[in-house]
């Protein structure tokens with residue numbers, strides 16, 4: 349019988365990241381300055397990011413070298429395994445072959461350290477002493493805290509207050525790695541103080557936390573800001589996932605017919621799928637590539653392709669992306685990592701060009717798939733990942749009807765060990781399906797900047 353786990357040796361790890369900008373049939377729309385409406389230059393971003401990351405953001409080079417020091421840290425958990433889900437195939441009674449790329453093996457438990465390590469490295473090289481960031485449930489904050497520890501850079505994480513209070517475990521993880529984690533809105537920034545004076549009991553939001561982290565970085569010379577998804581360089585750092593997968597499929601003697609990932613800001617989906625998108629563009633492969641999002645935050649399936657701000661306080665440059673509007677507040681679903689109003693411009697561009705597909709699911713449907721997978725394969729995956737798992741399940745059940753033995757691959761972006769309260773709710777029938785409100789969306793879409 350063929351192997352269940354396809355492992356690469358460390359010497360077969362990718363030595364370069366893949367930059368999809370080099371292969372796009374049409375270039376990405378430029379990032380615009382909100383004041384002038386003109387494309388921004390590198391100096392506009394310099395207060396927030398080190399120059400090397402700004403260069404990567406706009407680079408048209410197909411391959412960008414992964415520094416030795418970064419590869420060396422990747423080796424703690426990379427290459428990650430590609431696993432055949434045979435037991436789940438059997439339970440689903442499908443002729444399809446299901447594979448998952450398992451990113452939950454990183455110290456932080458998700459794909460996020462792939463970019464955190466790279467970002468902190470390039471900051472360190474340019475003499476940065478402190479990095480600020482925001483985090484919702486804590487997945488990104490913990491990845492950045494881990495990376496900062498290894499490079500001896502101070503990490504300050506603004507954590508959305510309601511998560512800070514309700515989900516202490518990721519905060520403890522961040523503190524174990526030496527990061528300072530404070531609830532947002534805080535009294536430490538103007539943005540935070542302003543919110544608190546208006547709403548003393550504000551539970552916080554990702555948009556507010558971004559505004560606080562950006563403000564602190566912009567004000568201090570020794571401090572930069574780091575973002576865990578959305579930007580081009582973040583997508584690129586994540587391509588180690590797909591590049592390893594291509595080699596692993598070669599070893600398995602297969603090539604996927606369908607490639608699936610969940611999409612919040614787009615980074616794990618991009619990291620897994622972009623090398624397969626390249627094969628589609630360059631070698632005319634017919635692979636179906638599907639991004640999966642929650643019905644409660646249906647950015648690609650219901651949003652508009654327009655220029656919008658990355659944050660709620662309208663302080664960031666304007667990105668052309670599918671968006672629900674920067675002041676859209678999604679329902680409190682348990683997939684905290686998928687509650688972002690926008691989506692990576694690269695992912696949106698590919699969707700607009702018809703190279704990838706998108707679909708959306710309700711939370712009970714995704715938890716059903718999560719539990720089905722856990723009972724077959726053992727792993728309790730993250731609620732975010734469950735969106736991909738549901739889409740895989742539907743593809744596999746379709747194969748059962750048609751008798752096709754398709755190869756279906758998904759990115760298992762992380763484990764759900766800190767999300768067990770949401771499992772409990774599902775198991776006790778207490779999980780709500782939120783009807784997505786067209787009215788809410790139309791209200792926030794009416795506030796889009798009048799550009800593009």
Ligand SMILES: *Cc1c(COP(=O)(O)O)cnc(C)c1O
Nearest residue numbers: 577612613614615616685732762
């Ligand atoms: C953060 C996160 C996501 C969503 O973010 P993307 O940038 O879309 O990948 C998905 N899965 C897990 C496990 C996460 O931690």
